[in-house]
Structures are given as C-alpha cells and as structure tokens.
Amino acid sequence: MDMEFKKFSITDGAKFQSYANLRPVYLSERQFVNQYIWQDYYDTHYYCNDTFLMCVTGEKKGFFPMMPLCKEEDIPMVFSMVKEHWNKVLNKPLNMYLIDQTFLEAIKTIPGFEEEFKVVDDRDSYDYIYDAEKLKTLSGKTYHKKKNHVNSFTKKYEGHYEYKVLDCSNIKEIEDFHDKWLENRDYEDKHNSIRSEEDGIHNIFRNCGYFNTRMGGVYVDGKLQAYSIGSYAPDIKCAFIHIEKANINIPGLYNYINQQFLVHSFPDAQIVNREDDLGQEGLRKAKLSYKPIRFETKYHIYQK
Template identity: 45%
Template structure:
C-alpha cells in the first residue's frame, strides 16, 4: 500500500527529527518531543513518504484528522494533497488538519471554494526574546525580577537549581504526584493526558535528548521543567513547567534559571499556547511576548 502508518515511539527519534528541520516553523509542534509528549492522547501515527516527507494521522474521540506534513517548502503542496488523497480514498472521509502553521497556510494558498481555513485563536504560541527572559532586565520585567529576588531571599541557603538527567526521574515522579494532588479537581481536559505524556518521556528520556531542570528546596524537588531545541529557528521550546504554587516566586525563578543553564544562547523562546485559560493567558502575557505564532484549522469542504 502507498501509505503505511505506524504509531510513534521513542525509537523514532532516530528517524523523524531530520524531517522537522526541512523548513521554517516557529510553532511548538516543530520538534519531535511535542509529538512524543502527546502521542497517546492523540493516538499519533506517521508515514514516511518517498524518504522526503512525513504525513500524519491522529484520532481523538473517533475523529480522525491530520497535521501539516513535514517536508521542504517546495514539496508541501504535493504532500498536503497526498494526505488529502489518503483521507478521501482510504479513510473515506474529507480531510481535516489542526494546528497548521501560518507559513504553511501561506505556502498552500488553498482555494476557498475547496477548503475552509480558520484561525485557532486559543492555540497561538507565545514567543519571547531569549536574552530578555534570561536577564529580566528593564522596567518591563521589574515585577518578575522582584519575584525571583524574593524567592532567593526567602529561601537563601535552602534552594538549589539542578540540571536534571534520567537518574532524577524518581524525584520528578514524586513531585508530579504531589502536583497532581495540589490541583485536585482542577486536573481536567488535557492536563491528565499531559501527566501521562511526562511519564512516557521520563521512561525514555535517555533516548529523546530532552533538556530538563529542577529546583530543590530543603533537599526536596519543588519544581521541574522540560524543553527542546529547534535549531532552524535557534529557539527553545518549553514543553513542561511545573512548580509548587505555594512557594512565592518559584515559577519565575525556574523559568529564568532553566533558560540560563540549559539554553544560554538561544534567540527565541516558545512557551506554547494558553489553551484559552484566563489564568494561563495572564501568566504568559506577564512575560511581555514579542509575538505570537498563529495556528489554523483546515477543512475540506
């Protein structure tokens, strides 16, 4: 058969990353780790086509849909319509694509009589200046710097930032269990699948090239974060950031220190979207984003 889709696994880190680097893309979906994190929730499957592209298929609540193919810019129209052909002829349904990046939409320039293209407003990623996020210099970051300094002062001699590795996974698991209990009934929607995705990353972290950092207070982990690097855009993508909300300034502290230690030179930082949650939106806006990465839904009419 022309299309042979398979479920994404940790071993695919040997196959897929080179395809992510074939064209410019500033979304959080532009690196392997994001697909791996959500592989179980979205039932992510992929197909390598002609050794030139990767086509996608996902399934949630009995709905099958795709993502924009990974390929060179000049090949995108061909593999987009090849994906459409698979959905039409094999699955017997019209094509639906979620989280299409703005550049892909521009390249495809789809006929509005054949496709609807709708912006997914709550899915836009927040972009930040790397140096500003590391230094927190200037009036715009005065409050954030105060939060960081407040944490340092209150916990002086009691805290430690550590670059984490696979051997620290037990500390992360224990903290994650505590964090889930703190959230209680708030843990709805995609948060529970996110926790499952974190466990999957930790089970395979030696294979995935994930960058991780944690903050310990009185010898106990109270925050950790995970990120990956988009070399085409010289951009850090912060996939996961969890901290004890009862410790004032801890989120601001780990946010800064993770970039200082794990991404000391990156130009851009992508902190993903706010999924339309007011609290998360306020937190992300408080870091003075320099721009947003728009995403779109494409549907065959």
C-alpha cells in the first residue's frame, strides 16, 4: 500500500472531523483546530483512505505517525497496514505517538504485539478532563477559592466589565490584544514551542471563517482584556479549550473568562478538555488547581 502524505489545508476541517467522529476519541489532537495550530511546530502531514486518517510528524527527519483515526473494530487491521508500510516500504521501525487507551488495548490483542513493541506512558502529553457543570458553577468547597476570585473581579469592576460572544468580525481586536498579552507575559518554554504556537494562533486568526470554533471575550472599560477560543465535539459532549488569554494585571479575570466561556458557548457540554501542560511546571499547577476528574492518558509505542 502506497501512502502519500500532505499538509493540512484550511479547507480540510470537515474531512478531518469526519474521521475523528468514527469512534469516541477524547484526545485534544482529534480537533482540527488543534492540529492546525501545531502543524508547523510538529511538521505535521496526513494520509487518509476510505478507512482511516493518520497524521504524521517530523517529515524532514523521517515520518513518525500519530494514532490513526478509524472505527474501533478497524483498529487492529489499520495498525497492521501502517506497520507493514513502515517496515516494508519505508524500511523503518514503527514508532507511533499519542495513542489513547482504547487504541492501545485493541492493538495489544494482535499476536506478538507485546514482544515486538515497547509501550511508554507520556505524562507531559496527558490532557486534563473536567466536569463541565462544576467549572460553570464553581460550587462546593473544592472551587471555593476560584469562586472567590470570580466574585472579587465582578465586585471590583462592577459596571465596568462585559462578557461578549465573539465572532470573526472581532478578530482584529483579538489579535491586537493577543500581541499585547504576549509582550507582557513571563512564561516557561520547556519545549521551545511558544513561538510556533503563536504562529499557529495567528494562522487561526487570519483564516477565522474556515474553523468551526466558538469565541468569547471580556471587555473592561470598553477594551478587550481576555478572550478564549474553543471547539465542540457533540458525539462525546466535550468542549475543547484551545486558547485562553487574559490580562494578568486584572485579578480574577482568568477565572472569570474560564467560567463564562463555558456558560455562554458550551451549554450542552458535559466534560471539558483543557489540553496538556507540555511538562511546564506553572501550567501544570494551574491545570491541577481546577481539579480534573481524570486525565486522558496518551501513550507512545516503539518497535523493538
């Protein structure tokens, strides 16, 4: 089987999501906007046929496949096809990344798999999964501090702030705020990924109308001071939060946009995926503080 790989076009979103919907997948990488933001950083290409779609990274150094998107019953067959291509056509060992639990359990049923492959659990890639209702209400002792931060913001800026649902007509002011946010942000960059993320985000801004995203923002004294961009997977009732930025000089604003974006843009969501922390200590602490109900574990496999 010959596989021809190509870069994502901004018009590939609907096609990509049709494969992501073939079975319940909770990874952030199942959302097209996530793949598009990061495609330059990971040098992502993709291949698809009637059965599966597969992203591959590192084209310049040799392709490394991510988990193929396919029906659950097709996983062993698809994995065997990919393995044959890597071993016999590319003459390379098959090292596959960002595999979820369902995919891993399915390929473990293939005779000889456990003798042939090493499985690595990658904590830095775990996605954080939250109860949507709890993040909307911030009720109970667990979220007492978060709710206090929200109340402090709304009290201090009473009459001076407004939450708005945003759309592509707001992109210029979102982009302007984002650039100001970046100038004033002190951040850790363990994987040298920030610049590539910024390039990907600006690609989203420039091509706003092509993405099935939802956006919201908070204005203080008429100026945008926080925004968030997310997408929704109705098959699993999951909101995916891809971008969230706020003026760090306004206490409680991050907590407020976090809550209000879900309330206004994802009323039907039952769970929320706030993506991974890339092993960055500050980001990990912030994500843990919102008390995830579970992690979406991701595995890598290496052919011995």
